Amino acid sequence: MTVIFKKTKGLTDKPLTYCPGCTHGIIHRLVAEVLEELNVLDRSILIASVGCSVMSYDFFNCDSIQAAHGRAPAVATGVKRVRPDSIVFTYQGDGDLASIGTGEIVQAAHRGENITVIFVNNAIYGMTGGQMAPTTLPGQITTTSPYGRDVKTQGEPIKVSELMATIPGTYYVERVMTADPVSVRKAKTAIKKAFQNQVDGKGFSMVEVLSSCNIGWGLNPVDSLKYIKEDMASYFPLGVYKDKGKI
Numbered sequence: 437m438t439v440i441f442k443k444t445k446g447l448t449d450k451p452l453t454y455c456p457g458c459t460h461g462i463i464h465r466l467v468a469e470v471l472e473e474l475n476v477l478d479r480s481i482l483i484a485s486v487g488c489s490v491m492s493y494d495f496f497n498c499d500s501i502q503a504a505h506g507r508a509p510a511v512a513t514g515v516k517r518v519r520p521d522s523i524v525f526t527y528q529g530d531g532d533l534a535s536i537g538t539g540e541i542v543q544a545a546h547r548g549e550n551i552t553v554i555f556v557n558n559a560i561y562g563m564t565g566g567q568m569a570p571t572t573l574p575g576q577i578t579t580t581s582p583y584g585r586d587v588k589t590q591g592e593p594i595k596v597s598e599l600m601a602t603i604p605g606t607y608y609v610e611r612v613m614t615a616d617p618v619s620v621r622k623a624k625t626a627i628k629k630a631f632q633n634q635v636d637g638k639g640f641s642m643v644e645v646l647s648s649c650n651i652g653w654g655l656n657p658v659d660s661l662k663y664i665k666e667d668m669a670s671y672f673p674l675g676v677y678k679d680k681g682k683i
């Protein structure tokens with residue numbers, strides 16, 4: 437029988453532990469396919485973070501280190517500096533990267549570390565029960581904002597890509613989403629570019645992926661994809677926020 441499609445070698449055979457409908461699995465697969473296509477799987481090191489993706493080290497078929505909550509960019513810095521031939525990437529949620537880890541990500545970018553950051557923005561703390569995150573939308577209901585996020589008391593959501601693009605040390609910053617097949621293809625192109633930049637020694641690259649948390653949002657999987665497309669993407673516009681290769 438002719439094989440026309442097979443699973444990427446970048447993922448192990450371990451079944452994913454994510455909720456049905458969550459797009460962490462899609463993003464894992466995109467990253468894994470890119471590592472395989474760039475032929476860097478055997479020298480890639482994942483710096484896993486804390487959140488729903490805490491066990492991502494079980495799923496990616498490469499070496500990995502588990503960092504404390506928010507500290508993945510600091511760990512990635514150390515690993516990349518002592519093993520400069522390795523392809524080092526962090527995989528972080530919005531609670532991890534934009535709340536407890538804001539200092540680490542900003543400092544790593546300022547230093548222009550030659551690492552790749554996959555930032556999964558699902559606008560909520562998924563793993564711990566759906567609390568409000570720095571990226572929770574205005575009016576969005578979470579377990580800690582039962583009347584909706586009130587920007588008067590809780591502030592505006594942090595636009596991470598816009599913020600990171602202002603840092604002189606960042607080489608490439610793009611925001612993508614996983615809401616339909618076309619956007620998934622575009623997300624893969626961005627992820628590939630972010631890894632290619634590292635292979636070429638260009639410097640700090642980050643891809644923000646607007647992702648779903650259907651359980652935390654209280655929506656079914658189909659409506660949660662609509663929520664990404666209609667609500668999240670209008671607050672967090674997609675696009676390239678910085679590409680020093682194009683200046």
Ligand SMILES: Cc1ncc(C[n+]2csc(CCOP(=O)(O)OP(=O)(O)O)c2C)c(N)n1
Pocket residue numbers: 486487488489505528529530531532533536558560561562563564569649
């Ligand atoms: C120092 C520390 N503080 C708090 C926690 C609890 N904690 C675990 S995961 C998490 C939030 C994860 O949210 P996010 O990064 O958005 O990832 P998601 O689960 O949504 O994918 C928190 C606060 C922790 N593990 N360590």
